[in-house]
Amino acid sequence: xAREVGLRARLADVSTRRSTIDSLAALAALFFLGLPSITVTxxxxxxxxxxxxxxxxxxxxxxxxxxxxxxxxxxxxxxxALVHLIAGAVVIPADVLVLVALYxxxxxxxxxxxxxxxxxxxxxxxxxxxxxxxxxxxPAPAAVATMxxxxxxxxxxxxxxxxxxxxxxxxxxxxEERARRLEVERxxxxxxxxxxxxxxxxxxxxxxxxxxxSVVIAQADGGRYAAATDPxxxxxxxxxxGQTGRDAxxxxxxxxxxxxxxxxxxxxxxxxxxxxxxDALVGQVRAAGLPVSLVRTGAERPLPAGAxxxxxxxxxxxxxxxxxxxxxxxxxxxxxxxxxxxVAVQVDDDGRGASALDDGQGHGLLGMRERAALYGxxxxxxxxxxxxxxxxxxxxxxxxAAGAGAPGGDRAxxxxxxxxxxxxxxxxxxxxxxxGAGRPAAGGAGRMPPGPVRPAAAPEAGGPARAGGAGTAPAxxxxxxx
Numbered sequence: 001x002a003r004e005v006g007l008r009a010r011l012a013d014v015s016t017r018r019s020t021i022d023s024l025a026a027l028a029a030l031f032f033l034g035l036p037s038i039t040v041t042x043x044x045x046x047x048x049x050x051x052x053x054x055x056x057x058x059x060x061x062x063x064x065x066x067x068x069x070x071x072x073x074x075x076x077x078x079x080x081a082l083v084h085l086i087a088g089a090v091v092i093p094a095d096v097l098v099l100v101a102l103y104x105x106x107x108x109x110x111x112x113x114x115x116x117x118x119x120x121x122x123x124x125x126x127x128x129x130x131x132x133x134x135x136x137x138x139p140a141p142a143a144v145a146t147m148x149x150x151x152x153x154x155x156x157x158x159x160x161x162x163x164x165x166x167x168x169x170x171x172x173x174x175x176e177e178r179a180r181r182l183e184v185e186r187x188x189x190x191x192x193x194x195x196x197x198x199x200x201x202x203x204x205x206x207x208x209x210x211x212x213x214s215v216v217i218a219q220a221d222g223g224r225y226a227a228a229t230d231p232x233x234x235x236x237x238x239x240x241x242g243q244t245g246r247d248a249x250x251x252x253x254x255x256x257x258x259x260x261x262x263x264x265x266x267x268x269x270x271x272x273x274x275x276x277x278x279d280a281l282v283g284q285v286r287a288a289g290l291p292v293s294l295v296r297t298g299a300e301r302p303l304p305a306g307a308x309x310x311x312x313x314x315x316x317x318x319x320x321x322x323x324x325x326x327x328x329x330x331x332x333x334x335x336x337x338x339x340x341x342x343v344a345v346q347v348d349d350d351g352r353g354a355s356a357l358d359d360g361q362g363h364g365l366l367g368m369r370e371r372a373a374l375y376g377x378x379x380x381x382x383x384x385x386x387x388x389x390x391x392x393x394x395x396x397x398x399x400x401a402a403g404a405g406a407p408g409g410d411r412a413x414x415x416x417x418x419x420x421x422x423x424x425x426x427x428x429x430x431x432x433x434x435x436g437a438g439r440p441a442a443g444g445a446g447r448m449p450p451g452p453v454r455p456a457a458a459p460e461a462g463g464p465a466r467a468g469g470a471g472t473a474p475a476x477x478x479x480x481x482x
Contacts, residue, residue, distance in 0.1 A: 022064050029060035029097060037092040048087025055080040059094045066104040071113040074105035078120050085124075090132045098124065099158045106162030107169060114166075118159050125151035203313075203367050205252070210364070212248035214320050215288045216241050222289055240287065274308030275336075275343075278315060282334060285319045291331045292319060298338030307395050310371040311345060314379065317364045318347035318391040326351020326389065342377075344394040353383040368393065 010020040037056030041049050062076035081098050102121045106114040129147040133139045223237030273281070282294045303311065315334055322332045330351030337344045368391070369379045377395035384390045 018067050019064075022066055022068070026060050026062075026064040029063055029094075029100075030057070033094045033096060034060040037094040041089055041092060048084055048089040051084040051087035052089035052092050055084040055089075056092060056094045059097045063097065063100065063104075066101065067108050070105040070107075070109035074101040074109070074113065074117050074120075077101035078117075078124075081124065085127065085131050088135055090128065090135055099154065102155065103158050103162045103165075106159055107166045114162075118155070121155040121159070122152055125155055199370070203370070206367060209248065209252075210320060212244050214324050215244050215284075218288050218290075218323055219244070272309050273312045275303045275311045276308070277312055278334065278336065281312065281316055281319070285323065285332075288323060290319065290323050290326075292322075292334065293332075294334045294336065296336045296338070300338050301343075301397065303343065303395075303397075307343075307375045307397075310375060310377070311343065311393070311395060313371055314368045314391070314393045315345055315347060317368050318381075321364060321391075322347070322349040322351060322389070330388075341398050342394050342396045344392070346393075347391045348384065348388060349390075350388040353388045 007020070010016045034056040038053050041052040041056070058080045059077050062073045062080070064073075066073040077097055078101065081095055084092060098121060102117045105117040109117070126148050128151055129139065129144040132147070133144065219237040219241045223234040223241075226233040226237065278294060282292050286292050319332060319334070322330060326332070326349045330349050332347060332349040335346045335348070337346070365379070365381050368381070372379045372393055372395060375395050377393060379391065379393045381391040382389070
């Protein structure tokens with residue numbers, strides 16, 4: 001019973017199935033061809049009986065490795081047949097295995113082995129009638145020719161069938177290899193897609209959480225400072241905190257809902273922000289206590305949804321970092337410049353700049369650069385000479401590779417009071433100016449409610465640009481004082 005189970009297991013296992021089938025075939029050949037060869041040789045008293053008996057055992061056994069080592073198997077069968085032929089036993093039943101060996105070596109053996117197998121079998125077709133004439137008396141030339149051509153025809157027929165079978169085996173092997181490669185490529189693409197999706201979701205979650213928490217912290221600190229002198233401002237701060245938290249929770253639920261969505265029609269989703277929502281973003285950040293103005297130059301054009309979202313997130317992250325690190329009396333200016341081939345945005349503040357400390361665990365600047373790179377754009381960020389921080393981003397509108405430039409620093413400086421006209425060092429980072437410090441996490445998608453804690457107007461920006469939002473920058477909120 002155990003042997004039967006072991007045999008079934010070997011037949012079920014792909015790695016041992018061939019060797020098991022060949023071993024069973026060799027055992028059957030030994031029983032049906034080897035034993036009759038021994039019996040016939042002994043009963044007829046043919047010369048070369050010992051060689052025939054040995055050949056009747058060796059030739060079937062050699063079939064056990066006809067597919068694993070086809071050249072060695074065919075050589076063993078051919079040698080055994082030649083030995084008993086020379087010894088005087090011209091034909092035995094096991095000689096049929098010569099054709100099996102030729103078939104096997106032609107299918108599974110290398111080119112040289114199948115050619116040698118064909119040549120050996122044809123040589124045997126010539127030697128067989130000659131050996132018969134030598135043993136049993138000289139035959140007629142016509143009989144020799146007939147026997148040689150007959151055996152040679154059988155050999156060629158078997159060889160032709162083996163060639164056809166070999167072509168089919170090679171095609172199946174090629175298809176299996178192709179399927180294996182496609183499976184590997186599919187798994188690789190799935191892993192790459194999953195990694196890209198994880199990075200995208202991480203950016204969205206990072207935007208939601210980081211920006212919302214930054215605003216909540218600023219409002220909480222402001223409410224604490226204003227509680228003693230301006231209870232109404234403290235109450236407005238608490239209202240803003242609550243609304244910001246609810247909006248952030250709604251955004252997180254939207255993201256998680258997309259992850260859990262099984263059908264395309266289930267659940268209404270809020271639209272993603274675009275470049276046209278910058279006015280609302282500036283108003284929300286201004287309501288959080290940061291004096292900020294929005295300046296536009298050039299002819300505005302509609303942006304694709306993805307590029308508009310990237311532009312919105314870059315500005316949101318830059319303003320969030322200003323809110324976190326610029327200091328209590330900082331001001332910010334967002335300059336949006338449209339050109340025929342690109343849209344550029346520059347966010348300047350007059351805060352701490354290179355002296356701002358950081359926890360070194362944020363991914364804000366990296367997230368901005370990744371978003372811009374998806375659309376062929378660039379992002380440069382770093383401290384401004386003379387104080388403050390500047391973020392410059394450029395997104396091409398015609399699909400061309402992004403250049404290194406960002407909005408003109410001079411025009412932005414003219415539009416932003418207190419902005420420095422000097423260009424920033426490309427690729428600069430706050431951590432580079434302050435060793436051990438890194439920019440914090442990127443600003444997020446959580447949208448601020450419209451209820452401002454500090455209703456005030458911003459001074460209008462000069463120059464040809466038009467001011468966005470309220471138009472003038474309010475004075476610093478009382479809770480932003482040290």
